[in-house]
Amino acid sequence: MEFVRPDSIEAAVAALQADGAACLAGGATLVAMMNADLVAPDRLVSLRDVAALRDAIRRPDGTVVIGAMRRHRETAEETDLRDGQRVLSEAAAQIANPPVRNMGTIGGSCAFADPAADYPPALLAADARFALIGAVGRRTVPAGDFFLDWYETALEPGELIEAVILPPAPAGTVGSYTKLARVAGDFAIASVALVLGMDGGACTHLAVAVGACGPAPVRRRDVEAELIGGGLGDAEIRRLTDALAEAFDPVDDVRASADYRRRVAPRMVRQALVEAQQRLSETL
Amino acid sequence: MTGEPVTLRVNGAERPVAAVAPWTTLLTVLRDEFGLTGAKRGCNQGVCGACTVTIDGEPVRSCLSLALNCADRDIVTVEGLVPAGAPAGALAPVQQALAEGNAVQCGFCTPGILISAHALLRRNAPLTVDEVRAGLSGNLCRCSGYKKIVEAVARASEARP
Amino acid sequence: MTPLDTSATGVGASLPRLDAREKVTGRAQYIADMVRPGMLHAAVHASPHAHARILGYDTAEAQAVPGVACVLTGDDFPDGRMGAFIKDEPAIAKGKVRYPGEPVAVVAAEDEETARRAAALIRVDYEDLPVAATPEEAVAPDAPLIHEGLADYFKVFPAICGGNVASETELSEGDVDAAWADCDVIVEGDFETPAQAHLSIEPVGALAEVDAEGRVTLWSANQSVFRVQANVCEALQLPMSKLRCLTPKVGAGFGNKMEPHVQPLVVQLALRTGRPVKLILNRTEDFETVRARHPFKIRCKTGAKKDGTLVARELTAVLDCGAYGDDSPGVLGYSLLMSRGPYRIPHCRASGKLVYTNRMRFGAFRGFGNPQVTFATESQIDEIAGRLGMDPLDLRLKNRMQPGDRWFGGGDVASNGLAECIEKAREASDWARGRALPAPPGKRRALGVAACAHISGLLATGAIVRLLEDGSVVLNTGAVDIGQGSDTVLTQMCASALKVPADRVATASPDTDGSPYNWGTTASRVTYTTGRSVVAAADKVAEQIKRHASEIFECAVEDLELRDGGRVGIKGVPDKELSFFEVSGRAHWAAGGPIVGTDTWVYNQPSVDPKRAIARGLPFPQIGVYSFGCMIAAVEIDETTGKADVVEVWSAMDVGKAINPGSVEGQIEGGFVQGMGFALTEEMVFDGPRLANPSMMDYKAPTSLDAPFDIHSIIVEAAEPGGPFGAKGIGEIGLVPVPAAIANAVAAAIGTRLRRLPLTPERVLDGMLEGGDED
Ligand SMILES: Cc1cc2nc3c(=O)[nH]c(=O)nc-3n(C[C@H](O)[C@H](O)[C@H](O)COP(=O)(O)OP(=O)(O)OC[C@H]3O[C@@H](n4cnc5c(N)ncnc54)[C@H](O)[C@@H]3O)c2cc1C
Ligand code: FES
Numbered sequence A: 001m002e003f004v005r006p007d008s009i010e011a012a013v014a015a016l017q018a019d020g021a022a023c024l025a026g027g028a029t030l031v032a033m034m035n036a037d038l039v040a041p042d043r044l045v046s047l048r049d050v051a052a053l054r055d056a057i058r059r060p061d062g063t064v065v066i067g068a069m070r071r072h073r074e075t076a077e078e079t080d081l082r083d084g085q086r087v088l089s090e091a092a093a094q095i096a097n098p099p100v101r102n103m104g105t106i107g108g109s110c111a112f113a114d115p116a117a118d119y120p121p122a123l124l125a126a127d128a129r130f131a132l133i134g135a136v137g138r139r140t141v142p143a144g145d146f147f148l149d150w151y152e153t154a155l156e157p158g159e160l161i162e163a164v165i166l167p168p169a170p171a172g173t174v175g176s177y178t179k180l181a182r183v184a185g186d187f188a189i190a191s192v193a194l195v196l197g198m199d200g201g202a203c204t205h206l207a208v209a210v211g212a213c214g215p216a217p218v219r220r221r222d223v224e225a226e227l228i229g230g231g232l233g234d235a236e237i238r239r240l241t242d243a244l245a246e247a248f249d250p251v252d253d254v255r256a257s258a259d260y261r262r263r264v265a266p267r268m269v270r271q272a273l274v275e276a277q278q279r280l281s282e283t284l
Numbered sequence B: 001m002t003g004e005p006v007t008l009r010v011n012g013a014e015r016p017v018a019a020v021a022p023w024t025t026l027l028t029v030l031r032d033e034f035g036l037t038g039a040k041r042g043c044n045q046g047v048c049g050a051c052t053v054t055i056d057g058e059p060v061r062s063c064l065s066l067a068l069n070c071a072d073r074d075i076v077t078v079e080g081l082v083p084a085g086a087p088a089g090a091l092a093p094v095q096q097a098l099a100e101g102n103a104v105q106c107g108f109c110t111p112g113i114l115i116s117a118h119a120l121l122r123r124n125a126p127l128t129v130d131e132v133r134a135g136l137s138g139n140l141c142r143c144s145g146y147k148k149i150v151e152a153v154a155r156a157s158e159a160r161p
Numbered sequence C: 001m002t003p004l005d006t007s008a009t010g011v012g013a014s015l016p017r018l019d020a021r022e023k024v025t026g027r028a029q030y031i032a033d034m035v036r037p038g039m040l041h042a043a044v045h046a047s048p049h050a051h052a053r054i055l056g057y058d059t060a061e062a063q064a065v066p067g068v069a070c071v072l073t074g075d076d077f078p079d080g081r082m083g084a085f086i087k088d089e090p091a092i093a094k095g096k097v098r099y100p101g102e103p104v105a106v107v108a109a110e111d112e113e114t115a116r117r118a119a120a121l122i123r124v125d126y127e128d129l130p131v132a133a134t135p136e137e138a139v140a141p142d143a144p145l146i147h148e149g150l151a152d153y154f155k156v157f158p159a160i161c162g163g164n165v166a167s168e169t170e171l172s173e174g175d176v177d178a179a180w181a182d183c184d185v186i187v188e189g190d191f192e193t194p195a196q197a198h199l200s201i202e203p204v205g206a207l208a209e210v211d212a213e214g215r216v217t218l219w220s221a222n223q224s225v226f227r228v229q230a231n232v233c234e235a236l237q238l239p240m241s242k243l244r245c246l247t248p249k250v251g252a253g254f255g256n257k258m259e260p261h262v263q264p265l266v267v268q269l270a271l272r273t274g275r276p277v278k279l280i281l282n283r284t285e286d287f288e289t290v291r292a293r294h295p296f297k298i299r300c301k302t303g304a305k306k307d308g309t310l311v312a313r314e315l316t317a318v319l320d321c322g323a324y325g326d327d328s329p330g331v332l333g334y335s336l337l338m339s340r341g342p343y344r345i346p347h348c349r350a351s352g353k354l355v356y357t358n359r360m361r362f363g364a365f366r367g368f369g370n371p372q373v374t375f376a377t378e379s380q381i382d383e384i385a386g387r388l389g390m391d392p393l394d395l396r397l398k399n400r401m402q403p404g405d406r407w408f409g410g411g412d413v414a415s416n417g418l419a420e421c422i423e424k425a426r427e428a429s430d431w432a433r434g435r436a437l438p439a440p441p442g443k444r445r446a447l448g449v450a451a452c453a454h455i456s457g458l459l460a461t462g463a464i465v466r467l468l469e470d471g472s473v474v475l476n477t478g479a480v481d482i483g484q485g486s487d488t489v490l491t492q493m494c495a496s497a498l499k500v501p502a503d504r505v506a507t508a509s510p511d512t513d514g515s516p517y518n519w520g521t522t523a524s525r526v527t528y529t530t531g532r533s534v535v536a537a538a539d540k541v542a543e544q545i546k547r548h549a550s551e552i553f554e555c556a557v558e559d560l561e562l563r564d565g566g567r568v569g570i571k572g573v574p575d576k577e578l579s580f581f582e583v584s585g586r587a588h589w590a591a592g593g594p595i596v597g598t599d600t601w602v603y604n605q606p607s608v609d610p611k612r613a614i615a616r617g618l619p620f621p622q623i624g625v626y627s628f629g630c631m632i633a634a635v636e637i638d639e640t641t642g643k644a645d646v647v648e649v650w651s652a653m654d655v656g657k658a659i660n661p662g663s664v665e666g667q668i669e670g671g672f673v674q675g676m677g678f679a680l681t682e683e684m685v686f687d688g689p690r691l692a693n694p695s696m697m698d699y700k701a702p703t704s705l706d707a708p709f710d711i712h713s714i715i716v717e718a719a720e721p722g723g724p725f726g727a728k729g730i731g732e733i734g735l736v737p738v739p740a741a742i743a744n745a746v747a748a749a750i751g752t753r754l755r756r757l758p759l760t761p762e763r764v765l766d767g768m769l770e771g772g773d774e775d
């Protein structure tokens, strides 16, 4: 095994082109797997010294670009995330525990793509895009096309996540993240990320993504679109939760049964939407 | 040990190691190379918190930190909580609070708890019970039920100047 | 040196732990921290199979790895077998494997990485055997036999066994079958509890070293140096005089470190290599191979009269033993002894079966079967209260054992603080406000109660108290302080008995060469049994001190008294006194010889009175004295998900006398949170014979955010006549009522009785949706 610590993004990409090379970000997942003898990359490319990956920038239009090496604690405390974008900081604050939040990065978490992780649904609800860079250059991929299957993403071999791009959330929207876990800091049994805007009882913005209920986070843009412009009462919420539930594909695991996930996630969505509406009406 | 040489800054001292393999963790180097056995290995998976140290002032898992990735960083272990030069047997206030508050039972979690608590206490304001509970939530203790630990850390935060 | 507050040191003072400074500075040495010159590191090759015959080994590749010093397989171990109740377990698999993860071969090498790499290169040829993964499968007519030699194994009690049944026990009083006709209300139900992992934050390990004469010294994570010695010597067929067992600091034991784990493996490696050998299990190995709390299936039926008088109970339990007997027969027997609870129930029958399976062995875990049966029995007390419209606390008070009443089976009960525990918990929790509590929107809150009893046990113990030349004291008991603080409380007792400050008493570390026998730190026994010996031995020292003084002052021994600060003087004559220094100097250099007090004893009150009870296959002829407790928990349920959290708890426990109140609270608080994990989140999930969640990532114990901060410890002191200063144990009882109290609160909140642990969000939500009113 070889260890390299490039100090530029270009050098990192170059180092990644070898067979069996892997990025080392926070190490919270990768080193744990190495300790358990589950993986042994031939080359570890530490991204520690690539300064550009550590920043978060808010552009004048409200777009926020978060470097892949931004740690969970920093994202949790990120004041540049505003309105509905706060869904991401709420999610970051609920990952693991303080020492792990001091280590883990948004790039590492998304690249690993644990279906029970907290960022994937939050990013999907925030309409985020991934900025990727590889030997052939840069490209961006919407979150909905990035998380493909169990632990599988759109990353090509030799490609790395450079940043996560959050579009501006419409002013006055609210973002929230709700997680059900066995104990504090555990991976989710199920989680709900949402961004909501209401104007005098009518829904102006609606994005709901559910985590841990299938190989990738689940969102029903088709139904969301139908609900825009109307109220968001029991019946409307029911339409959305029914549609989401149709798209769930959960499994039984040590955290909970698939059956429970199917039943509890719609209840969590309903509760989260009710609470988000309350939050909106309180801020008016 | 095969691998590269590296120098780590631990508790204020530069400590060279002749050869560290890429997969070797900071925890292993602290314990096996430096004899700093205060940091404990409870899981080697980042969950239990017994190996917690601070790197550049922030508590992290030494079992998930590769030693080669820790060069040029400031590492503090439980052995470094008492400032260098303090009289022999001196305790940091948080150590004293835990010892006197009956907050130490088997003691295996204690070094990690102290490191997390120490990082929390760098904040100026007195800490509320809930802030301490959240701050220590990455350190499992199977003996105490946490109450006396939380009380001790909250008390130590009030006693701060 | 930063001084710790040690202003009060005697019995009744919350003296900080004697080893607190060592632990907060990171200097305390645990087994993994130990290094010996020339030390090798070991690793285990574990069985991938649940049940298979071993046809052969190929260790050539492993032996060839540079740095490997020794590879041993079952063929390299003697034929001895160990076991606390049934001698059924070899040091390493021989001939066949009986559970996944069972050690099959071991390697010693220059470093751990090499040892692990080599262990993975060992090839073992297996022939698969049919697997019995559960007690149901194991008692099926065509089940494979797990221990062909069961009938011939040596057993320390008259075990009723056969097939895959390791032990069957029954205990009864009265005429249960006839008594149901006298009951106005009968509740009946099936209860189930899962395997719980001890999850000491320290994984187990051991280090052995051989001297030139071939005598071995063994350090290990343990709860009894004497049990380690006995187990290793049985398994390796060594004379006990050839093995000396010592202990480093122990990173907690909850039963997991009482009986053997890897000690026999390192001893054999050390004997073969002649070098020190250390083996530390990683967390997964620790999960898969050490031991865990038994899964119980319990059928329970309880009947009462209209006025609430309890009349009859019948309880049957089936325990998964796992592949080896370990402490299991004891757990079965003890759980049945506890199945009547702290009540008068004239007609009672309890029976159970312990069944070998191809899973990891199950064994002792804080509570020793009592939390499981108490979950069932205390749930039913609440069900009866519900059916009769009675207050659950009043029903418990009405039926509680009265002075002079015997324990189930006939054991003598000398002290009983149950009524005070119930009243104090009632008052502190403001029970009168009603069981349903105000809750935030989307939540429900309710109170639940459970009462319980437990023992402070049993078996043999001793103490040696020596007065040093300068009048200071060394106490040597052989009791391992596993973090619960026994060194501190024993020192406090010794200091109080001799009226010296605690810092004048040194506590010797347990050593099978130099310490008096101590069965172990288990069964909530050290404070009570060892404390008794400490006081008795200190009293003998005091007598000798007085005899010297009487010779010097030429007065009667009866006229002398010990005075604070290590002095002896004539009663009523303040200036006639001597220091211990003067007395001990005389004893060492002039007259009488150095002053040493020793005491040993073995607990011998019978637990069964054949005139009152019928007992079959019961492994405990004596169990100990009784403690009592009552716990009230306030539980909050999330209506969206069904997740249950404990928000506040009142735990009133009768400890006889709190030698160190801070330590007692620590046991109550720690026991509560461990019990809460058992009730709400902890479950070892099995996929057939295999543990599916052998990691801390997948097995979840409570964090500081899950545990309530408001744990109110209420210390009740119903002095035990034979106890040291009146004390009895507190190590386990604080956990015993937890699942029942939480389940009773959950039932009050959701209107459905849940009889299966853990009370996961799924089960609670289902119960809530099922709705209906409780019973
Ligand atoms: C105890 C514990 C609890 C946890 N709890 C949670 C939780 O509740 N919720 C949750 O969401 N997560 C949780 N995690 C996971 C945590 O968030 C990790 O930090 C995260 O999954 C991985 O991030 P990392 O930066 O540590 O990545 P690493 O471990 O360094 O890398 C992970 C993987 O991503 C690859 N990689 C890293 N960076 C990049 C990049 N920029 N481009 C391409 N590939 C890259 C690596 O090669 C590796 O394959 C937990 C982890 C632990 C140890
Ligand atoms: S050993 Fe590092 S967190 Fe457990």
Ligand code: FES
Pocket: B103, B104, B105, B106, B107, B108, B109, B110, B140, B141, B142, B143, B144, C201, C251, C252, C483
């Ligand atoms: S004191 Fe034992 S784990 Fe915390």
